[in-house]
Amino acid sequence: MTRAGKLFRTTAFRLSLVYLAIFALFAGFMLFYVAFNAGALLRDQNATTIDAEIKGLAEQYATGGLRRIVGVIENRARQPGAALYLMTAPAGEKIAGNIDGVPPAVLSTPGEYEIPYETVGETEPHRRLALVRSLVLPGGFRLLVGRDLSDIARLQNVIWRAFAWSMGLVVVLGVLGGFVVTKRVLSRIDSMTATTRAIMEGDLAGRLSLTGSNDEFDRLAENLNAMLDRIGDLMEGIRQVSNNIAHDLRTPLTRLRNNAEEALRVGGSAEDARNALVDVIAEADGLIKIFNALLMIARAEAGQLREGMTKLDVSEIAREIVELYEPVAEDRGLTITAEMAPRLHVVGSRELIGQAIANLIDNALKYAAGSPITVRTYRDAGLIVIAIADHGAGIPEADRLRVTERFVRLETSRSQPGSGLGLSLVSAIARVHRGALELADNHPGLIAKLVLPTGGET
Numbered sequence: 001m002t003r004a005g006k007l008f009r010t011t012a013f014r015l016s017l018v019y020l021a022i023f024a025l026f027a028g029f030m031l032f033y034v035a036f037n038a039g040a041l042l043r044d045q046n047a048t049t050i051d052a053e054i055k056g057l058a059e060q061y062a063t064g065g066l067r068r069i070v071g072v073i074e075n076r077a078r079q080p081g082a083a084l085y086l087m088t089a090p091a092g093e094k095i096a097g098n099i100d101g102v103p104p105a106v107l108s109t110p111g112e113y114e115i116p117y118e119t120v121g122e123t124e125p126h127r128r129l130a131l132v133r134s135l136v137l138p139g140g141f142r143l144l145v146g147r148d149l150s151d152i153a154r155l156q157n158v159i160w161r162a163f164a165w166s167m168g169l170v171v172v173l174g175v176l177g178g179f180v181v182t183k184r185v186l187s188r189i190d191s192m193t194a195t196t197r198a199i200m201e202g203d204l205a206g207r208l209s210l211t212g213s214n215d216e217f218d219r220l221a222e223n224l225n226a227m228l229d230r231i232g233d234l235m236e237g238i239r240q241v242s243n244n245i246a247h248d249l250r251t252p253l254t255r256l257r258n259n260a261e262e263a264l265r266v267g268g269s270a271e272d273a274r275n276a277l278v279d280v281i282a283e284a285d286g287l288i289k290i291f292n293a294l295l296m297i298a299r300a301e302a303g304q305l306r307e308g309m310t311k312l313d314v315s316e317i318a319r320e321i322v323e324l325y326e327p328v329a330e331d332r333g334l335t336i337t338a339e340m341a342p343r344l345h346v347v348g349s350r351e352l353i354g355q356a357i358a359n360l361i362d363n364a365l366k367y368a369a370g371s372p373i374t375v376r377t378y379r380d381a382g383l384i385v386i387a388i389a390d391h392g393a394g395i396p397e398a399d400r401l402r403v404t405e406r407f408v409r410l411e412t413s414r415s416q417p418g419s420g421l422g423l424s425l426v427s428a429i430a431r432v433h434r435g436a437l438e439l440a441d442n443h444p445g446l447i448a449k450l451v452l453p454t455g456g457e458t
Contacts, residue, residue: 016178023174024167035159039152043131046147047112050133053083054145061137069143070096083147084117084130090140097144099130107142110134114149129153188217192224204232256283309348309433314384314452315340315377317350321357322375325365334368336361339376344384346452348433353452356429359422360388360448367392371445383435384452391445400439426450 061069073085077098086097088107094100101118112133132146192208199206207228208221259279322338329336346353357375364373371391378385395403403423426448427437435452 016174016181020171020174020178024170027167027170028163031159031163035156038159039156042152042155043149046131046149047133050083050112050131050145050147054133054135054143057143057145058135058137061141061143066095066139066141069137073097083145084119084132085146086142086144088142088144090142092142095141099144099146102132102144106132106134107144108136110136115146117146185217192217192221199228204228204235253287256280256287259283310350311345311347312350312353314344314346314353314386315342317354318357318375318377318386321354321361325358325361329365329373332365333370334365335372337372337374339374339378341378344377344379344454346384346433346454348452352429352432353450356426356450357386357388359426360386360450363422363448364388364390364392364446367446369393379454380451382454384454386450386452387447389442389445389447391442394441394444394446395439397441403439423448 057069057072060072070087073087073096076082077085077096082098084097084099086099086102086107087095089095092104092107098120099117100120101116103115106113106115110133112131114129114131117128117130117132129149130146131149132144134142134144137143188211195206195208207225210218210221212218259276262276319338319340322336326336361373361375368390369392374387374389376385376387376389378387405424423437423439430437430450430452433452435450438449438451440447440449
């Protein structure tokens with residue numbers, strides 16, 4: 001398709017033509033209205049002037065007779081820009097006036113007419129239109145007074161010529177403006193198209209260009225770039241997950257296979273075989289937990305866990321989780337202190353929020369290093385906060401963002417059981433509830449905060 005063909009087929013150019021047609025119709029209507037009303041106004045003024053003159057001449061005839069009215073007509077007819085006058089005898093002979101060639105019916109029947117006429121003394125007779133009023137005077141004399149309509153016609157012709165020229169200019173400027181606007185729009189769209197094609201061909205680092213005008217194309221480009229950034233993050237996350245699965249799951253899978261192979265190779269007692277199967281089942285359960293956590297994180301990031309959310313009291317949920325973990329803490333010689341503010345409501349999933357709190361408490365139990373653990377729920381600046389604090393080794397500030405990624409485990413935690421998915425799952429659950437996971441220094445130790453938007457009060 002040619003460049004001109006592309007311009008003609010664009011929505012911007014078609015809209016320009018539509019707006020041009022609408023403007024032309026509106027301008028034509030306005031000029032027609034002005035021309036029509038201007039003509040009607042001038043006609044009314046002429047009719048009023050004619051009525052006044054014919055009334056005055058009738059009074060002259062009534063007071064001074066035929067001689068006086070003839071003298072007045074002859075005097076007025078000689079003045080520059082005079083009106084049209086005609087006085088005839090009862091038989092139709094002209095007595096006075098400055099026009100000829102009036103239809104007989106106009107003189108014999110009083111009234112207002114629009115007629116063609118010829119002026120007296122013209123070397124080349126030219127019939128023009130006039131608005132006239134006729135009157136039969138006492139004695140049968142006929143009087144006709146009129147006004148030429150050429151001025152009205154000239155005014156209307158001027159208006160229509162101005163309309164024709166202005167419409168021609170508007171059409172030319174409108175088409176040129178449509179080409180300019182459409183070319184600019186088309187160049188922006190072509191640039192976006194070229195960038196998107198490059199991205200589809202594998203250049204995932206490509207982004208749509210911005211002009212800085214903050215127009216609708218810039219806003220669209222910003223949103224598309226944000227979407228591409230998010231897609232890039234997800235692709236990077238998939239790549240990292242694939243690498244982490246390849247590295248972190250290889251060890252438990254190898255142990256699982258070795259345990260099974262050892263059970264087959266060594267011909268031991270039934271108790272030995274049972275113990276080997278217990279180890280195999282334990283390794284399989286660990287793998288199942290890892291895959292379940294990965295599946296839940298993926299579903300959370302895809303927004304598939306928002307169904308069925310209801311209004312919940314997070315203090316009640318946190319209290320139940322604390323009671324569940326108190327025996328575990330006692331077995332490890334640790335204490336868990338609960339400080340719960342009442343009536344802290346959020347809209348969410350009881351199961352997911354409970355899972356997030358459980359993961360945070362489980363982490364605290366692993367790394368508390370014998371220190372007490374505090375679980376608090378409170379309101380802060382219109383948000384609901386669930387804070388789990390300990391006085392263990394903590395997490396360096398440089399690593400606090402990284403530990404929320406999948407399978408990330410710091411060197412200090414390698415000796416502890418786990419897969420590196422606990423905080424990643426908590427962060428995903430927080431995003432599902434439009435909240436956030438915040439990690440901060442507890443001086444010493446770590447304080448993990450699950451921050452959620454409030455769900456209102458009951």
